[in-house]
Amino acid sequence: MTRRRLIALLLCLTPVAAQIKPLTILHSNDLHAHLVPDDRNNGGFARLATEVRRQKARCQACLYLNAGDLVQGTPVSTLFHGSPIYEIANLLGFDVATLGNHEFDYGWRRTQEFMRIARFPIVSANIVDADGKTMTRPYVIQTVGGIRVGIIGAILGDLVGTVITQESAGPWRILPVVETVRKYAQEIRDRTDLIVVLAHIHDETEVDAILHQVPEVSVVVAGHSHVGYRTMMNVDGRVAVLVRAYGDQLGRLDLKVDMAAKKVLSAEWTKIPINSKIPPAPDVAAVVAKWESKVSKQVDIPIGESTARLDSRSPQLRKMIERAMAEETGADIAWVNGGNIRDTLPKGQVLIRHVWNILPFDNYIVMGKFRGSDIPPSITERYPVDPDREYTVATTDFTATNQSASDQLNSSALRFPRTGPLQRDAVIDWIKKKKVVP
Ligand SMILES: [Zn+2]
Known part of the structure; x- marks a missing residue:
């Protein structure tokens, strides 16, 4: 076969093959500042970092998403009001993150401080001021493996007044989750191949409602419930995932994306245990040790x-x-x-x-x-x-x-x-x- 013929043949074949593309979404939620392993020697940010890096190294189209409540839960977070956790999280490799209710525990100005520290985009579509301006960007569009993935953030619809006080929220109020997600999903549909919602929200009333009521959304990566889903939620091929809190699991969602239909063709979900078999990433371990040494005398x-x-x-x-x-x-x-x-x-x-x-x-x-x-x-x-x-x-x-x-x-x-x-x-x-x- 001549070279020219080979190229012609390849050009014919490529568009067909390109209709289905793989995408892997790594995800975590409710890490709650659990920097070091727990009493059973599971979890720890340094091991989590190692596993994320291993996964990303093997993966041709990968995104790592974190679904909120990164802070609050350990002495380093309590004593330093969460900021060191965002500093350390910069080493974890989040591609996109969203805010959880506990990001407001030290007051809304500290939430803004977290967003200044973060070197990864933070999305949330339904936290707005009196003029309707969002606290952070409502969504991002990231292209991986030739797939334009739109990632829309959201937080609990009943955040202010029920979950946190108006005082902690300051000037911010909350728009309803489902309607807000729908609005942005429709807005970005033409510019994306797949829409993911990254949200810190209620399972029954919000995650489930998005899957049932917003067909533009193919995937929900959720946080808030600390238990973790036993199996992924699946509504007509649109799926939702959530892992156990405190970082002793990393979620991995393997998708085949139908590019023409802008839909998930197949989805497989696994939960990777973060345990003592995983060596800690030295750079993360060093920063964790630096911060832990500041509290150890007081708490150990x-x-x-x-x-x-x-x-x-x-x-x-x-x-x-x-x-x-x-x-x-x-x-x-x-x-x-x-x-x-x-x-x-x-x-x-x-x-x-x-x-x-x-x-x-x-x-x-x-x-x-x-x-x-x-x-x-x-x-x-x-x-x-x-x-x-x-x-x-x-x-x-x-x-x-x-x-x-x-x-x-x-x-x-x-x-x-x-x-x-x-x-x-x-x-x-x-x-x-x-x-x-x-
Ligand atoms: Zn939580």
Whole structure:
């Protein structure tokens, strides 16, 4: 065959072959500043970085997306208000990230500081000011492996007022997720081959709704629920993925993209464990060590022993925290919402660090006196009361000011006029006195 004929033949074949293109989306969510491995030696930013680099090196068309709540959860984040985590995240290789509700925990100005530190694009379409101007870019279009991928960001539709206070949000308000995503999906459809939503949102009411109601969107990479999906959500070939929190898994979604139809032809999802078999990336390990050394003296101090491993959803751990708060303040009843408790109490030696991980928020204990009949069922179903007796009830200042939120004090308007110690300090003190817990 002559060279010219060969070229002619190739030109004929190429357009057909180019109709289907592979795309791999690596993804994580809710890393929550878990820089170092957990009590079972899983996770850690330096190992995560190694795995992402390995995956990217083997991959011809790859994007790594992070679905929010990068900060809040460990002493480095609490003490330095999240900024070091964004500095370290610059080494993780995110191609695009979005904001989670906890990015607002240190106030909205700090959220803007995170966006200044980040050397990766941060997308979010539904955080706007009074004039409708978005806090950050609503979307980006990135071309990988010849595919123009539009990535639209979104955050919880009920963020302000329910999940965080208006004070933390400052001038920002939230537009409805589904409508906003639809608007941008329609706007970028002609300029893209595939549309991905990268969002920190509710599973049932928002992820599922996008898959059902916005056909322009082919993939949702989600965050917020810490449990992780067992299998990917799939609605007529449009898929959604979410991995477990704290970075002990990296998600990998392998797609075949039908370029003409702008659709996913096939999707396969795997969860890669981030464990001790993965060597830590030296550059990331060095920055993590630098920041950990600034907190280690304060938090790597033994305070007692634990006879059982209790994870963050364990009713026993919640009871232990409540008991510590009650005994430290002299209250009759202490009550925290489930979301207050963020990490595992390990079995064996308990360090101050573990209590910081369990209670990373700078919450104070507050107290009030109530008649038994005035205490809402969310408390009395766990702590039965005599309706005619008076009780001192303790909770956190966060819960006291967010009583209208679900999972909280059932829309009651209880007043807690007395302020006690930092919740975390009270629990540390209590463990020191008890020596053996729970
Ligand atoms: Zn989270």
